[in-house]
Amino acid sequence: MTKLLTGFRPEHAELWGRHPVCIEHGLADTGLFSDDALAALLEDYPRENYDLLHMAEQGTGNLAHWTEGDLGRVRGREALDAITSGRLWINLRRVHEASPAHLELLEAVFAELAERVPGFHPYKLNLGILISSPGAQVYYHSDVPGQSLWHLRGAKRVFVYPNRAPFLPEEQIEKVVLSLTEAEIDYEPWFDDYATVFDLQPGQMLHWPLNAPHRVENGDCINVSVTTEHFTTSIQNSYAVRYANGLIRRGLRGPPPLPNTRGGSFWARAALTVAVKKSGLLKARKLEKTVEWELDPAADTRMRAVTPLV
Numbered sequence: 001m002t003k004l005l006t007g008f009r010p011e012h013a014e015l016w017g018r019h020p021v022c023i024e025h026g027l028a029d030t031g032l033f034s035d036d037a038l039a040a041l042l043e044d045y046p047r048e049n050y051d052l053l054h055m056a057e058q059g060t061g062n063l064a065h066w067t068e069g070d071l072g073r074v075r076g077r078e079a080l081d082a083i084t085s086g087r088l089w090i091n092l093r094r095v096h097e098a099s100p101a102h103l104e105l106l107e108a109v110f111a112e113l114a115e116r117v118p119g120f121h122p123y124k125l126n127l128g129i130l131i132s133s134p135g136a137q138v139y140y141h142s143d144v145p146g147q148s149l150w151h152l153r154g155a156k157r158v159f160v161y162p163n164r165a166p167f168l169p170e171e172q173i174e175k176v177v178l179s180l181t182e183a184e185i186d187y188e189p190w191f192d193d194y195a196t197v198f199d200l201q202p203g204q205m206l207h208w209p210l211n212a213p214h215r216v217e218n219g220d221c222i223n224v225s226v227t228t229e230h231f232t233t234s235i236q237n238s239y240a241v242r243y244a245n246g247l248i249r250r251g252l253r254g255p256p257p258l259p260n261t262r263g264g265s266f267w268a269r270a271a272l273t274v275a276v277k278k279s280g281l282l283k284a285r286k287l288e289k290t291v292e293w294e295l296d297p298a299a300d301t302r303m304r305a306v307t308p309l310v
């Protein structure tokens, strides 16, 4: 496969994972994200691997109007048209499991990155596709794995914030790691003064430091982007420590120490994480979703209410 990171320069290897970077890419040339390809993916996409959401208007700043829907029996092309004309947002998760061609692309992208960035050994790769309507937005949040956003269509303004307090208090990232919250964390409008802001164009990708909070405002046009996730040993270790710290914080008084991914205390925390994850103790406390509507291409809002289903 030809090079996918067409704009990669030597300094990007040094910045990777340490500072937000914006690099030109050639994902659109693969043909895997054309309307036909997206419509084909939407047809019978596994229910457990997508989120179809209705979002509040920009500037609302809260989650009150974030509701979950279902594609229903709408055909792929109609679904694509409805999503792109309503105030809707679909996140196709684990696309690499549904499509061998996307898996090949995912592996090629990370093989190229591993070749270009010394010491970068990614694994547990994941590829998702976000299709969102004009004016849609993604609220301030933080993700657990390493993340990159590969923009393909439309205009997106992406705000990336420092990955430490007060933008990301330890207690909040621990909650995200424990899956006690859906990646949302507390946001204050003044945080924007300290954000790095990118007006992302099609053919550009963004990668930011681990857990760096971010939020996205779409321009007045349809947006199509790919998200990739990856783990490395250091990301996995930081996850294990935060998971254990989160458990300790919930069982003991006082704040636990900052993440420490070395030495005896690291291994004790890693062992606690493995023990709790194996026991399934936290499973019942995870968030559940309620589907409140179904896609309806004929409706003004492109939505039809259904009996809420968990």
Ligand SMILES: [Fe+2]
Binding pocket: 141, 142, 143, 147, 214
């Ligand atoms: Fe994200």
